[in-house]
Amino acid sequence: xxxxxxxxxxxxxxxxxxxxxxxxxxxxxxxxxxxxxxxxxxxxxxxxxxxxxxxxxxxxxxxxxxxxxxxxxxxxxxxxxxxxxxxxxxxxxxxxxxxxxxxxxxxxxxxxxxxxxxxxxxxxxxxxxxxxxxxxxxxxxxxxxxxxxxxxxxxxxxxxxxxxxxxxxxxxxxxxxxxxxxxxxxxxxxxxxxxxxxxxxxxxxxxxxxxxxxxxxxxxxxxxxxxxxxxxxxxxxxxxxxxxxxxxxxxxxxxxxxxx
Amino acid sequence: xxxxxxxxxxxxxxxxxxxxxxxxxxxxxxxxxxxxxxxxxxxxxxxxxxxxxxxxxxxxxxxxxxxxxxxxxxxxxxxxxxxxxxxxxxxxxxxxxxxxxxxxxxxxxxxxxxxxxxxxxxxxxxxxxxxxxxxxxxxxxxxxxxxxxxxxxxxxxxxxxxxxxxxxxxxxxxxxxxxxxxxxxxxxxxxxxxxxxxxxxxxxxxxxxxxxxxxxxxxxxxxxxx
Numbered sequence: 001x002x003x004x005x006x007x008x009x010x011x012x013x014x015x016x017x018x019x020x021x022x023x024x025x026x027x028x029x030x031x032x033x034x035x036x037x038x039x040x041x042x043x044x045x046x047x048x049x050x051x052x053x054x055x056x057x058x059x060x061x062x063x064x065x066x067x068x069x070x071x072x073x074x075x076x077x078x079x080x081x082x083x084x085x086x087x088x089x090x091x092x093x094x095x096x097x098x099x100x101x102x103x104x105x106x107x108x109x110x111x112x113x114x115x116x117x118x119x120x121x122x123x124x125x126x127x128x129x130x131x132x133x134x135x136x137x138x139x140x141x142x143x144x145x146x147x148x149x150x151x152x153x154x155x156x157x158x159x160x161x162x163x164x165x166x167x168x169x170x171x172x173x174x175x176x177x178x179x180x181x182x183x184x185x186x187x188x189x190x191x192x193x194x195x196x197x198x199x200x201x202x203x204x205x206x207x208x209x210x211x212x213x214x215x216x217x218x219x220x221x222x223x224x225x226x227x228x229x230x231x232x233x234x235x236x237x238x239x240x241x242x243x244x245x246x247x248x249x250x251x252x253x254x255x256x257x258x259x260x
Numbered sequence: 261x262x263x264x265x266x267x268x269x270x271x272x273x274x275x276x277x278x279x280x281x282x283x284x285x286x287x288x289x290x291x292x293x294x295x296x297x298x299x300x301x302x303x304x305x306x307x308x309x310x311x312x313x314x315x316x317x318x319x320x321x322x323x324x325x326x327x328x329x330x331x332x333x334x335x336x337x338x339x340x341x342x343x344x345x346x347x348x349x350x351x352x353x354x355x356x357x358x359x360x361x362x363x364x365x366x367x368x369x370x371x372x373x374x375x376x377x378x379x380x381x382x383x384x385x386x387x388x389x390x391x392x393x394x395x396x397x398x399x400x401x402x403x404x405x406x407x408x409x410x411x412x413x414x415x416x417x418x419x420x421x422x423x424x425x426x427x428x429x430x431x432x433x434x435x436x437x438x439x440x441x442x443x444x445x446x447x448x449x450x451x452x453x454x455x456x457x458x459x460x461x462x463x464x465x466x467x468x469x470x471x472x473x474x475x476x477x478x479x480x481x482x483x484x485x486x
Contacts, residue, residue, distance in 0.1 A: 008323040015318070015330050019337040026341045030348040037351040173292065173438040174412065225435075 045167040049136045049153040050126045070125040070260070077103070079248030081258070082120060092118035092138065105244060112141030112232075112239035123249075127260055132156045134163075137246055141236025144228040146170035148179065148236065154193065158250050161202070164188040166233075176229035187220040193241055200238045204230035266388045270396035272458070277400040278451050279461055282368040287401055288443040290360050294417050297405030298398070299353040303346065303361055305394025307338040308370045312390035315378040322379075331374045332365070339364045369393055404446050412437030 040059055043066045047053060050069070053061055071087035074080070095101040095118035102116045124136040136153045150166035166179045178184060195201040201218040206227065209219045222230050239245050265273075276282045283304070291297045314334045315322070322330050343361045346354040354361065364370060373393050378386040409415055414422035414431045423429025436442050455461045 004323070008326055011318075011321055011323060012326060012330065015333055019333050022337050023340045026344045030344045033348040034344075034351075037348065041351065041355075174433070174435040 045151055045165050046124055046136055048165055049134070049151050049163045050124075051134060051153075051162060052126070070127060071122050072125060072258070073120050074123050074246070074249050075120055076117065076245065076248065077119060079250075079252035085120060087122045090118075090120050090122050092121050095119065105239075109239070109242065109244045112236040114141060114147075114239070117245075121246075123246075125258060126153075130260055132257060137240065139236055139240045141232060141239060143169060143171050143179075143232035144176055144226075145172070148229075148232060152188075152237070152240075158254055159192055159194050161188045161191045161193060171229045172226065175223070175225040178223045178226060179229060179233060184221070184223065191220060192217050193237075200241045202237055202241075203234040206230075261385065263385075263388060266385055267392040267395075270389075270392040271399055272454075275396045275400065275454070276369045276372075276393050277397055277447065278454050280369075280372075281451075282372060283397055284447065286360050286363065286367065287397075287404060287447060288440045290357055291401055291404040291408055291443050292412065292438050292440075293356075293409045294402065294405040296353060296356050297401040299346070299350060300357060300360065301394065301398025301401045303342045303357075304364055304367065304369065304397050305391060306342055307335065307364050308373055308394045309387055309390035310338040311335045311370055311374050312378040312386040313383055315374045316381060316383045316386035319379050327379060328371075328375075331371060331379075335370050335374065336365050369397055400447070400450065403450070404443050407446055408437045408442060412442070 040062060043062050046069065047057070047062050047065045050065060052065055057065075073082040073085040073087050073090055075082045096114075096116045101120070102118050104116050105114055121138055123138075125132060126134040126136065133156055134153045135156075135158070136151050138149075139152050140147055140149045142148070146169050148166055148171070149168040150164060152164045153162040154160065155162045164185050166185070169177065169179060171177045171179065191202060193200060193202050195218070201215065203219055205219040205222045208221050209216050213219075241247065241250070270276060274280070277284060277287055286300060286304075290300050311331065311334050315331055318330070339362060342364070343354070346357070346361060373389060377389045381389070406416065409417075410421060411434050413433055414420060414424045414429070420427075422431035425432045434442075
């Protein structure tokens with residue numbers, strides 16, 4: 001090996017060493033701040049549905065409310081609380097890729113086009129003193145281009161929608177992405193999920209909801225130019241509140257309300 | 261070569277996007293709002309300045325056969341550091357820009373300046389060249405971002421400038437402005453305008469239309485065949 005080749009290798013090794021040190025230092029020193037950001041982003045969506053603080057609350061308030069949140073793991077198959085599982089260890093998005101912790105959705109029921117759903121989901125119970133005031137459910141499903149992720153909060157009657165938020169989607173810019181619009185989401189408040197027979201009736205309308213129509217209590221306005229995204233949202237709500245979604249859990253807790 | 265021409269030349273005289281038509285991919289993708297355009301511009305300026313400085317400092321010891329590998333290593337390092345800093349201190353922007361920060365590695369402007377300028381010039385001038393080219397890129401992004409956000413949403417940096425019709429105002433947003441192809445047209449108009457203003461930037465035609473009289477034709481065919 002001649003001297004030139006040795007020198008070249010030396011320069012390469014030196015550059016590689018210095019660069020890897022720079023990369024390692026930047027990732028390790030910034031990691032705690034990044035994790036805090038990620039947690040904040042995740043919690044902000046849940047906290048905004050509790051009705052306790054508004055979505056623009058400062059970081060410390062968010063963490064305070066999160067500390068009081070009552071996160072429970074629900075076994076979707078039986079509808080029971082799985083008290084032996086730590087909510088922090090449940091990641092429904094990862095679980096979908098693991099055959100042991102997820103279930104294939106029968107094609108006839110898979111209106112949200114998910115393919116599989118996790119066996120366990122984390123729901124959040126919101127307490128006002130000793131009374132249950134809201135339950136926050138994670139929901140997801142296919143829109144036009146992307147999987148839409150969100151949360152939906154039901155009042156303690158387990159029928160009235162208290163709030164909704166969609167926090168991750170890649171629908172058409174300016175059209176489908178209006179599902180993140182706060183004013184549109186505000187329309188969901190007070191709408192009913194189930195009719196008297198217990199079927200999911202809620203839907204995103206094809207246009208403006210007429211207040212006099214018989215189904216007005218179950219509908220929110222459609223989004224102009226986003227019919228397919230709107231249908232996707234309707235379908236994912238229908239799936240998650242059907243017996244294969246949270247249905248078993250909801251009928252369980254309407255029989256025996258959870259205790260604080 | 262003066263400090264002034266190195267720093268400000270790339271903004272109007274030799275703009276990386278408008279004259280050299282480099283870095284157009286990211287200029288189309290992330291300019292739908294002014295904020296992301298600014299963050300992207302600052303990120304690229306930081307990476308370009310860093311890589312130019314390092315490459316220039318090492319220019320006498322980098323073996324010429326390995327220079328592209330070393331340039332890519334240095335650029336990639338700069339990009340990772342910028343990406344990490346953004347994720348820590350501007351998480352919203354990092355989420356919106358997602359892969360496009362990582363793709364600065366493949367941005368022709370950065371590698372182009374390292375190869376064409378930093379490998380041959382002093383550290384000071386290379387740093388200025390990095391800042392200058394970053395400024396040239398940022399200027400285009402900010403201009404495109406301003407137009408797209410204003411006409412696409414009626415806002416600038418998220419602040420409402422023209423209340424939209426859905427919010428009770430008069431302005432009807434142009435949805436096309438929120439989609440990447442609109443940046444194509446806007447950058448096209450910029451290039452047209454700049455070349456109309458500075459005619460020396462016009463490219464020589466790639467071929468000249470030859471007007472031939474019938475009797476010259478055999479001659480021409482003979483030339484082409486040779």
